[in-house]
Amino acid sequence: MTAFLVILVIILFGxxxxxxxxxxxxxxxxxxxxxxxxxxxxNNMNGYLMMGxxxxxxxxxxxxxxxxxxxxxxxxxxxxxxxxxxxxxxxMIVIFFVGILTQWLLHYFAFVYRGxxxxxxxxxxxxxxxxxIWTIIPVIVLAGLIIYxxxxxxxxxxxxxxxxxxxxxxxxxxxxxxxxxxxxxxxxGEANVRLIEGINQLGVDPADPNGQDDKVVTELHLPVGxxxxxxxxxxxxxxSAFMPHFRAQMNCVPxxxxxxxxxPTITTVEMRQNDKVVEKVARINKIRTDKxxxxxxxxxxxxxxxxxxxxxxxxKICGVSHYNMQMKIIVExxxxxxxxxxxxxxxxxxxxx
Amino acid sequence: MSAHAQVHAVEDHHDDHGHHHKETFVTKYIFSQxxxxxxxxxxxxxxxxxxxxxxxxxxxxxxLAWPDHKFTIFEIFLGKWAPDGxxxxxxxxxLVTIHGTIMVFFVLTAGLSGTFSxxxxxxxxxxxxxxxxxxxxxxxxxxxxxxxIMLFSLFVEAGPASAGWxxxxxxxxxxxxxxxxxxxxxxWLTSIAIFIASSLLGSLNYIVTVINLRTKGMSMTRLPLTIxxxxxxxxxxxxxxxxxxxxxxxxxxxxxxxxxxxxSDIYIAxxxxxxxxxxxxxxxxxxxFLGHPEVYIVILPAMGIVSEVxxxxxxxxxxxxxxxxxxxxxxxxxxxxxxxxxxFISGMNPFLGSVFTxxxxxxxxPSAVKAFNWITTLWKGNLQxxxxxxxxxxxxxxxxxxxxxxxxxxxxxxxxxxxxTYFVVAHFHLVMGISALYGLLAxxxxxxxxxxxxxxxxxxxxYIHFWVTAIGAYGIFFPMHFVGMAGLPRxxxxxxxxxxxxxxxxxxxxxxxxxxxxxxxxxxxxxxxFHSIFYGKKGPKNxxxxxxxxxxxxxxxxxxxxxxxxxxxxxxxxxYSKLNKDETDYVIPGQDFIPQNVPLQDxxxxxxx
Numbered sequence: 001m002t003a004f005l006v007i008l009v010i011i012l013f014g015x016x017x018x019x020x021x022x023x024x025x026x027x028x029x030x031x032x033x034x035x036x037x038x039x040x041x042x043n044n045m046n047g048y049l050m051m052g053x054x055x056x057x058x059x060x061x062x063x064x065x066x067x068x069x070x071x072x073x074x075x076x077x078x079x080x081x082x083x084x085x086x087x088x089x090x091x092m093i094v095i096f097f098v099g100i101l102t103q104w105l106l107h108y109f110a111f112v113y114r115g116x117x118x119x120x121x122x123x124x125x126x127x128x129x130x131x132x133i134w135t136i137i138p139v140i141v142l143a144g145l146i147i148y149x150x151x152x153x154x155x156x157x158x159x160x161x162x163x164x165x166x167x168x169x170x171x172x173x174x175x176x177x178x179x180x181x182x183x184x185x186x187x188x189g190e191a192n193v194r195l196i197e198g199i200n201q202l203g204v205d206p207a208d209p210n211g212q213d214d215k216v217v218t219e220l221h222l223p224v225g226x227x228x229x230x231x232x233x234x235x236x237x238x239x240s241a242f243m244p245h246f247r248a249q250m251n252c253v254p255x256x257x258x259x260x261x262x263x264p265t266i267t268t269v270e271m272r273q274n275d276k277v278v279e280k281v282a283r284i285n286k287i288r289t290d291k292x293x294x295x296x297x298x299x300x301x302x303x304x305x306x307x308x309x310x311x312x313x314x315x316k317i318c319g320v321s322h323y324n325m326q327m328k329i330i331v332e333x334x335x336x337x338x339x340x341x342x343x344x345x346x347x348x349x350x351x352x353x
Numbered sequence: 354m355s356a357h358a359q360v361h362a363v364e365d366h367h368d369d370h371g372h373h374h375k376e377t378f379v380t381k382y383i384f385s386q387x388x389x390x391x392x393x394x395x396x397x398x399x400x401x402x403x404x405x406x407x408x409x410x411x412x413x414x415x416x417l418a419w420p421d422h423k424f425t426i427f428e429i430f431l432g433k434w435a436p437d438g439x440x441x442x443x444x445x446x447x448l449v450t451i452h453g454t455i456m457v458f459f460v461l462t463a464g465l466s467g468t469f470s471x472x473x474x475x476x477x478x479x480x481x482x483x484x485x486x487x488x489x490x491x492x493x494x495x496x497x498x499x500x501x502i503m504l505f506s507l508f509v510e511a512g513p514a515s516a517g518w519x520x521x522x523x524x525x526x527x528x529x530x531x532x533x534x535x536x537x538x539x540x541w542l543t544s545i546a547i548f549i550a551s552s553l554l555g556s557l558n559y560i561v562t563v564i565n566l567r568t569k570g571m572s573m574t575r576l577p578l579t580i581x582x583x584x585x586x587x588x589x590x591x592x593x594x595x596x597x598x599x600x601x602x603x604x605x606x607x608x609x610x611x612x613x614x615x616x617s618d619i620y621i622a623x624x625x626x627x628x629x630x631x632x633x634x635x636x637x638x639x640x641x642f643l644g645h646p647e648v649y650i651v652i653l654p655a656m657g658i659v660s661e662v663x664x665x666x667x668x669x670x671x672x673x674x675x676x677x678x679x680x681x682x683x684x685x686x687x688x689x690x691x692x693x694x695x696x697f698i699s700g701m702n703p704f705l706g707s708v709f710t711x712x713x714x715x716x717x718x719p720s721a722v723k724a725f726n727w728i729t730t731l732w733k734g735n736l737q738x739x740x741x742x743x744x745x746x747x748x749x750x751x752x753x754x755x756x757x758x759x760x761x762x763x764x765x766x767x768x769x770x771x772x773x774t775y776f777v778v779a780h781f782h783l784v785m786g787i788s789a790l791y792g793l794l795a796x797x798x799x800x801x802x803x804x805x806x807x808x809x810x811x812x813x814x815x816y817i818h819f820w821v822t823a824i825g826a827y828g829i830f831f832p833m834h835f836v837g838m839a840g841l842p843r844x845x846x847x848x849x850x851x852x853x854x855x856x857x858x859x860x861x862x863x864x865x866x867x868x869x870x871x872x873x874x875x876x877x878x879x880x881x882x883f884h885s886i887f888y889g890k891k892g893p894k895n896x897x898x899x900x901x902x903x904x905x906x907x908x909x910x911x912x913x914x915x916x917x918x919x920x921x922x923x924x925x926x927x928x929y930s931k932l933n934k935d936e937t938d939y940v941i942p943g944q945d946f947i948p949q950n951v952p953l954q955d956x957x958x959x960x961x962x
Contacts, residue, residue: 018884036809036890037897038739042816046738049820050746056824057750064832071839071856073770081770088767095757102724102753109731110746113667114738121668121930121945122733125960130729131676131722138721142714145764150707152766157703174530174621193620203620232700236621237524238633240698240773244840247770251699253633254523255617258700284855306852313851315773315842317517318524319531320443323845 040116047114054107058100070283073244074276077310077331079263080156081247087148094141159261165229168220170312171202172232172239172252174319177312177327178202179220183213183346193235193254199350203235212348215341220312220329222264223337229261242315243329245271251316264331271331272308281308376912384494386486389910391493392471393804396797399464400882402500406455409448411872416440418858418865420847434512442846446515447533449844451507453518454541456786458548459503461651463496465793466590469654470559470583472800476903477577479568479920481913484561488554495551499544506540514541517844519644522615522636526607529622538608542601549598556587556594563587568902570922574678575949577901577926578671581678582657585685589646589653592689597643600636607631637699641692648785649688652752653681655792656723659745661926662799663727665899666742667734668945670927673726680719687716697765698772706765713763717756724753735930735945739897740815741799747823748791754827755784758834776837779830787826794822794878800903801885802896807908808889809896814881818874825871829864836860900948901926920950933957 038046076082113121159165169180169188180202182188189211195203204211222228232241234252241260242249250260271277284306292302314325332340385391412431415424423438434444471489475482483489506513515533516525520541528535563584567576576584603614607628615636616628664671671677693701693709727749736742758780761767771777801810836857841848848854848861895904902922906914928947933940933956940947940957953959 034892034896036812036892038737038742038812042812043736043738046743046816047736053820053823057827060827060831064835068832068835068860071835071860073838073840084766084770087764088761091761091764091767095760099754099757102728103750105728106731106746106749106753109728109734110736113731113734113736115668115735119735121735123670123929123931124672124729124733125670125927126673126675131673131726134725135718135722138718142717142760145760146711146714149710149764149766153703153707153710153764156766156769157706193618194625196620196625236619237527237530238521242773242840242842244770244774249698249769249772253700254619255630255632256634256700260698280856284852287855287858288852303852306855308853311851311853313840313842316521317446317844320446322446323442323847324850326851 038115043115047111050107050110050114054103057103070276070279074271074274074280075266076245076247077264077266077271078246078248079265080152081262083152083155084247087145087152090148091145094145156262157260159227159229159259163227165227165261166223167229167231168222169202169231169233170220170241170252171216172234172241172314172318172325174236175314175321175325176218177220177241177314177325179217179327180204181215181217181341181344182210183215185210185213188231189214189347191233196235199353200347202233204347206351212346214347215344216347216350217344218327220327221337221340222329222331223334224264224267224331226334227261227263230259232258232260237318238316239314239318239325240316242313243310244313245310249315267331267333268308268310268329269332271310277308281306384490386482386490387910387912388471388475388483388486388489389804389914391489392468394493395463395467395471395496396804398497398500399460399468399793400879402455402459403464404879405504406452406460407872407875409452409455411868412440413445413448413452414865414868416445416846417848418862420849440846443512443515443532445846446517446531446844447513447537450515450517450520450533451503451513454514454545455503457518457647457651458545459496459500461785461789461793462552462647463548465789465796466583466586466650466654467493467496467555468793469579469658469796469800470555470587472804473577473579473903474559474562474583475566476803476906476914477580477901477926478563478566478571479902479922480562480566481915481919483558484566485558488558492551492554492558495547495554499547499551502540502544502547506537506544509536509540511535511537513537519637519640520604521640522604522607522633523619523621526604526616527619527621527626539605542605542608546598546601549594549601552590552594556590559583559587560591568919568922571949574675575922575925577657578660578674578677578681579654579657581681582653582660585681586650586653589685589688590650593643593646593650596639600639600643603639604636634696634699634701637696638692638701641695642689645692645695646688648781649684651785651789652792653684655748655789655795656681658792658796658799659727659748660730661901662741662745662795663730664927664929665799665897666737666739666745667730668737668898668929669730669734670925670929670931671726672729672732673722674925674927676722677726680722683719684716687712687719691716691763694763694765694768697768703765710763710765714760717760717763720752720756724749724756737897739798740810740812740819741795741897743816743819743823744791744795744798747819748788748795750823751783751791751826752788754831755780755782755788759784770840771837773843774837775833775841775843778843779833779837782833783826783830787830794818797882799897801882801889802892803903803906805886805889806910807891807894808885809892810885810889811881814877818878818881821874821877822871825867825874828867829871832860832864836864895948898944898946900928900946902949905948905950922949923952924949931957 167182171178187210189208190205191203193203232252234254239252248262250258288303295302310329312327427435427440428438434441511532514537524530606612607614613628613631615633616631619626660671691713694713697706905920930945931940939945940954
């Protein structure tokens with residue numbers, strides 16, 4: 001009802017403004033015709049504004065980089081990530097070069113050739129040579145990017161079984177993640193949602209011998225330097241396992257198993273000492289301290305100080321709590337990883353309880 | 354072909370003189386079969402939907418910038434979905450979903466292509482109306498009906514559809530998964546199914562009209578680029594929209610009749626569903642088989658409008674007419690074989706990803722040719738800075754900026770880490786959202802006198818509207834790239850659950866402030882638009898000194914467009930600033946343009962374009 005009244009008020013207000021304007025219009029003397037077509041004065045003004053706009057774009061670029069250049073992701077925590085970052089850098093250089101050049105041409109021409117009654121435009125309809133040049137240059141540049149990109153892509157996506165990767169299942173459900181390790185045999189037991197029962201929340205087949213030593217956890221630990229092959233499942237809707245610090249992402253699709261593999265190269269502890277990360281954490285903690293002052297004043301709970309951790313996020317809209325579907329990832333030395341894993345109970349142990 | 358069209362046209366002409374039937378209010382303004390009135394209906398409906406879609410974006414931009422703040426405005430507009438002014442997470446998802454749906458389909462497809470195809474196809478090819486006025490009317494009213502259903506879905510008890518505008522199942526198929534997938538989703542699917550019917554009827558009509566009703570002398574190579582763009586857009590629509598219809602139909606079956614096209618192995622709300630054997634990836638393929646051509650359905654008409662406006666206001670022919678036509682055709686063809694670049698990480702075979710990377714980066718080539726040709730069109734021109742021209746220049750600017758980031762997203766290896774982040778949101782808003790809106794606005798400013806019987810929009814208000822919008826649009830979407838490259842996923846109701854993203858908060862505030870400014874200045878446009886309909890100053894018959902046929906038609910809207918016989922065409926549509934043989938003056942002394950209906954003069958060379 002309130003909404004209706006508000007809309008009514010807005011409409012009535014609009015009508016009154018309109019009516020008022022009508023009165024002003026009627027009171028005004030009509031000026032000469034054609035006044036709504038750009039005059040030389042308008043051409044001049046807008047021509048200069050075009051140059052101003054070009055300056056605005058360049059300044060915006062510089063200012064945003066200066067202000068926010070440091071919010072970008074730190075160096076990649078995975079082996080293939082370095083190649084992606086390199087390709088990204090090359091693409092960005094190409095993009096900025098082309099962007100700065102074409103925007104300059106566009107706005108500079110708009111300024112220089114701004115209209116004037118005394119000027120005459122040049123009838124210039126075609127130039128095959130020119131058009132050939134700017135067809136062939138993008139072809140060459142793009143061919144280079146495509147070839148580099150496709151080699152990188154193929155290397156990332158084709159998992160070599162000879163690497164003996166650590167097999168980990170990422171299991172997505174509204175709205176949390178679970179991980180399942182293959183155990184001593186590094187082989188995951190068969191699973192299906194139809195087998196979900198009680199504590200067996202991932203539906204692992206109790207009859208499958210491979211599944212007996214599987215370990216289900218809610219925090220992902222990875223040994224540094226060993227290739228990890230993630231097998232992804234979802235029990236309800238589409239999710240996407242997004243690990244931005246490792247330049248890794250793959251959708252989790254109900255009814256099928258998807259996969260993605262990478263080799264972590266930097267442990268959590270090392271990453272916390274990375275210059276960019278140290279700066280970022282300091283900045284975040286400053287923001288949080290400032291907020292806490294206000295929160296304390298309001299008598300509310302304060303925010304904990306932040307410490308860097310690798311993250312697994314959900315990156316495919318999956319429901320109401322999509323914005324808070326996360327899991328912590330810890331990359332550590334082989335020994336620490338083994339020690340941690342040894343503490344986790346096997347599925348057989350859990351089921352027999 | 355042309356001769357046939359001519360015979361037909363002459364018959365039409367006789368018809369008109371045969372009986373001057375009286376039009377009632379209903380046949381003239383509501384169930385009109387006149388293409389000019391239908392185009393206005395499309396435009397006004399599109400603008401109305403646009404206002405709603407853009408206001409929704411304002412609401413969720415406020416939420417993103419100040420997630421902890423309570424807003425009375427939320428309570429006013431969202432009611433029970435924002436108790437005490439705190440936005441509910443589910444209505445946030447509903448807002449982004451409906452914002453996307455409305456902007457893509459209702460504003461940029463129907464509002465842009467529907468308006469200008471209807472207005473310009475008959476007028477620029479020299480036809481008295483569309484091939485079928487009746488189908489045209491039905492097309493609009495189906496669009497109107499689908500708009501009503503979409504708006505109606507906002508008031509459903511459990512909330513409107515909220516699975517994202519891409520409505521991927523199972524989220525969109527299971528009411529247990531999200532409240533919006535109940536009645537809200539049913540209405541969404543119904544609305545879109547009707548929308549598709551409307552779009553198909555419209556598109557078929559445009560195709561038939563362009564092929565059959567061109568006036569004498571109007572060969573395909575003499576068509577203005579607007580018509581080429583609308584024609585090819587209609588063809589893409591006919592090819593791809595039915596695929597979305599089939600996807601929607603199968604989704605309806607899955608939802609209501611227990612089939613398993615897209616569903617398999619689902620455990621939700623404590624129970625296993627019976628669905629077995631379907632695949633959500635299949636839906637993604639079907640959806641994007643329309644979804645990707647759809648962005649070209651949105652952008653091609655804008656490209657056509659920009660080409661036309663730019664040539665007219667540069668007082669120069671469009672540079673490389675044949676290349677412009679060829680690139681429209683190339684884009685249209687490639688647009689139907691690149692859909693997989695939305696699905697690199699969907700779980701489909703990585704080899705397929707490689708193929709789609711290849712085709713996707715190919716499409717950058719005709720796009721680059723177009724951008725360079727527009728820039729060259731400005732070179733050595735005599736630019737008349739009318740508001741439409743400003744929007745056209747800005748179109749090229751945002752199209753370049755947004756298009757370049759497409760090189761990153763189209764590269765499967767790079768897509769891995771920016772997929773579904775704000776980088777994508779920034780990319781597509783610049784390259785298709787803002788660019789297509791600029792095309793729409795350029796079209797409105799340019800053809801307003803044709804739509805509203807010689808009245809013109811206010812120039813000064815136009816300039817204010819343009820400059821604030823141009824700055825604001827970059828202010829919103831340029832910083833957004835940083836948010837995406839920082840790793841922030843889209844469609845997050847708030848980022849406060851990730852301390853890691855805390856330092857993005859001030860970027861969000863900056864973007865929202867720019868959004869508020871940009872949205873506010875659209876009020877200036879709306880005022881200018883509606884005010885000018887009634888009180889705009891009447892301009893001359895051909896205010897922009899354009900060559901195309903629409904400006905030879907009567908200022909006053911009459912059925913049949915031309916009071917006398919239909920004009921014949923003797924030249925292409927870009928004879929601006931053409932000099933006579935001695936190069937002493939223009940071909941027509943003192944006039945820097947030669948309308949298409951002026952026969953070849955003795956003092957000019959005929960050029961083969």
